[in-house]
Amino acid sequence: MGGDHGPEVVVPGVAKTLERHPEIRFLLFGLEESCAPVIARYPALREASTFIPCEVAVRMDDKPSQALRQGRYKSSMWRAIDAVKTGDADVCVSAGNTGALMAMSKFCLRTMANIERPAIAAIWPTLRGESIVLDVGATVGADAQLLIDFTMMGAAMARALFEVEKPTVGLLNIGVEEIKGQEEVKEAGRLIREAAMPSFEYYGFVEGDDLGKGTVDVVVTEGFVGNVALKTAEGTARQIAQYLRAAMSRTLLARIGYILAKGAFDRLREKMDPGKVNGGVFLGLNGIVIKSHGGADIEGFAAAVDVGYDMARNGLKAKIEQDLNLYHKRRSAIALASDDVSSN
Amino acid sequence: MGGDHGPEVVVPGVAKTLERHPEIRFLLFGLEESCAPVIARYPALREASTFIPCEVAVRMDDKPSQALRQGRYKSSMWRAIDAVKTGDADVCVSAGNTGALMAMSKFCLRTMANIERPAIAAIWPTLRGESIVLDVGATVGADAQLLIDFTMMGAAMARALFEVEKPTVGLLNIGVEEIKGQEEVKEAGRLIREAAMPSFEYYGFVEGDDLGKGTVDVVVTEGFVGNVALKTAEGTARQIAQYLRAAMSRTLLARIGYILAKGAFDRLREKMDPGKVNGGVFLGLNGIVIKSHGGADIEGFAAAVDVGYDMARNGLKAKIEQDLNLYHKRRSAIALASDDVSSN
Structure with missing residues (x-):
């Protein structure tokens, strides 16, 4: 959900990484109404991913404390980090609010x-x-x-x-x-x-x-x-x-x-x-979290996912x-x- | 004497500032054998300046403490700074060793x-x-x-x-x-x-x-x-x-x-x-000292002298x-x- 362009950049970015590394499987976390239509446009990605609809999305201008209060357990950001903690994911990549991402990562994964x-x-x-x-x-x-x-x-x-x-x-x-x-x-x-x-x-x-x-x-x-x-x-x-x-x-x-x-x-x-x-x-942290630049374009977001893949692999x-x-x-x-x- | 090129850049640099500001008068401090032949090539500058021959020149790689020990009172750097203290000069410009220039300036001019x-x-x-x-x-x-x-x-x-x-x-x-x-x-x-x-x-x-x-x-x-x-x-x-x-x-x-x-x-x-x-x-400090980049060319050194002139004026x-x-x-x-x- 994060970054200046949300799913419109994140989803095609993930699709691009998938072309380069067809062996990766993705968990995608976000609001259903924003994400589902975009994911539908990328059949290969839909095939290689599971979409987990979430109730809340952390906003780019939320304070970290605010994001933690309102988004813990239920926001797409939290749940993506938590997937690393539970072992469902090897790495979490987000283009969202840096302060919130760091606060949630520390809280969820611990140092x-x-x-x-x-x-x-x-x-x-x-x-x-x-x-x-x-x-x-x-x-x-x-x-x-x-x-x-x-x-x-x-x-x-x-x-x-x-x-x-x-x-x-x-x-x-x-x-x-x-x-x-x-x-x-x-x-x-x-x-x-x-x-x-x-x-x-x-x-x-x-x-x-x-x-x-x-x-x-x-x-x-x-x-x-x-x-x-x-x-x-x-x-x-x-x-x-x-x-x-x-x-x-x-x-x-x-x-x-x-x-x-x-x-x-x-x-x-x-x-x-x-x-x-x-x-x-x-x-x-006890898990890998990658922060993409909020202003990244599709290629930029794909680069961040690539980095995450290298780190995990x-x-x-x-x-x-x-x-x-x-x-x-x-x-x-x-x-x-x-x-x-x-x-x- | 300072900078990567010594008088070969400093003297023509000063001459360039003089063209732009013929009202300035200069005191030039340095070793006679290195400076006099270069100054001789700029008749207008020779006219508008006084050359003060010095016994010692601080080297670019001298430690500040070493420069102070060996160059206090007699080096061209010290004497140029001292001219500001005595009121003979309104500003001192040097392309020399930054650490030595700061140490001598503090010692001579005080904060x-x-x-x-x-x-x-x-x-x-x-x-x-x-x-x-x-x-x-x-x-x-x-x-x-x-x-x-x-x-x-x-x-x-x-x-x-x-x-x-x-x-x-x-x-x-x-x-x-x-x-x-x-x-x-x-x-x-x-x-x-x-x-x-x-x-x-x-x-x-x-x-x-x-x-x-x-x-x-x-x-x-x-x-x-x-x-x-x-x-x-x-x-x-x-x-x-x-x-x-x-x-x-x-x-x-x-x-x-x-x-x-x-x-x-x-x-x-x-x-x-x-x-x-x-x-x-x-x-x-109780006086103005300008440090030119050691690698400055003639135009660059002239720019530093110009800054000094603006500061004083x-x-x-x-x-x-x-x-x-x-x-x-x-x-x-x-x-x-x-x-x-x-x-x-």
Whole structure:
């Protein structure tokens, strides 16, 4: 039901993913009168899915507390999340209200053992392909331990999404020489290096311009900074697109040039299109929930469903659990070793 | 002496500003052997300037503490800042080591009364023109009072630079509904609104994508976030420029289109060029110091000198002092009024 266009985008988006992955089965949750007519237009999807009519739909402008009060147990959002909890679904994908989706996901699925707070991971287009950036807004403020949790979860997600064995991970920091960055970031860096995890390669600190370069596979930061960085990049891309449009329409020669280079411009637009790499992944919960951009088009929503499929198929949750356990074992060993040293 | 190209860029940059503003007089500080031959090539500048040979030049990779130890009193950087302190100069412009420049500026000029820590303000190109964004890296972490100081200083700079009477000011925050943002930001917003300053219009919260839109004249944030946002935007602009180059050279048709639209591309490049709006302004010190981007070209360095000239000519320091005094008067009045209320 969610997103700017509701079932008119979500249903065709799911149908598109089904074309690519005919082995997937879908549970579709929503208001019957809005969804049934759209689903009817996609016979293959109707065949491969079960529609579960719901009484309530969370609105895009509901406050999270309001959504929880009015929509718990009966809204399409809640029931889709709950299907992950009961095991009926491997992953939940929604284009709905982010705050409500996170609140309901936390309430219904609870955070994983050893994880204090969940994070939202974004897939970031880079010059080298794609990177994962987290947290982009689930939490404000993070101590070193939370940054370490984010690191483990982001690295596990990179292994599930990019199918690389040992992704590179960097901590976002700032480069003005006078200041060596946030204390929390420095402390997290020291602890991560010390643990020498086999599941990823710790690169060290990265700066804002490393995001677009794709210097590392995973960039870890606190949610306020991550959210500002994400929106700043989106804003800059839109700003340049607008400059480009204005420049290309100003003179006749530029317009002719534009027509000749149209194929190239289309490829550029595709590269710059946030819809192509859509899907914020909620990490740290007992189940996988994917947040599609509310403004995503059909292709964009399908991309978010694809991400969900990759996460489920490649065992994201098990990978996170495995890494967290290993990390805590190593930390205990390091702590014991240093106790031995100090007691001698 | 500073920047990636030293006097080869700085001296011609100053000469360019002199062409635009023949009324300016310059003091040039540097090593004689590097500077004198370059200055000799610009007779008008030689006429309008005094060269002060110095023994030491701070290196781009010196640590601030090292620069202070080795360069205090005798380096070209120190002596240029000191000229502002003694009143020989109205403003100091440097393309050198940012950390060293800030450390020396603080040491030599000291922070203004009522200001706890200085900030670096960047001039940000937007769809509506230019905005001021601060702090972009002088401090890490900020309480509400520091954000209020930044607000007063940024608004005064906007009045000096854009020559508007009542600039608009926004506090950078995040928009995920669940979280209403940082406590410090909310508290600062409340206090600023309450003070109802006549010298600027408080707009409220803005998000990362408002930076490129130019929603407000001044965006206030803490230095870690501001630095990440600035570098993320620069990185995104470079990333898109590289996509564009690749797209335009891929097919013959695209290359022909590029040639026809070249004028338009040149205008686009100019819009995207950070050198065009170069010059980070150190705010909150007893004197004006401008930091040019180290990688700036001649036009870029001239832009930084132009900014310095505008700041000095339009009385930036007096404007800041005036606003701070008024703000503290208003806060005292509000505090007194609420004491009256609570004692009744």
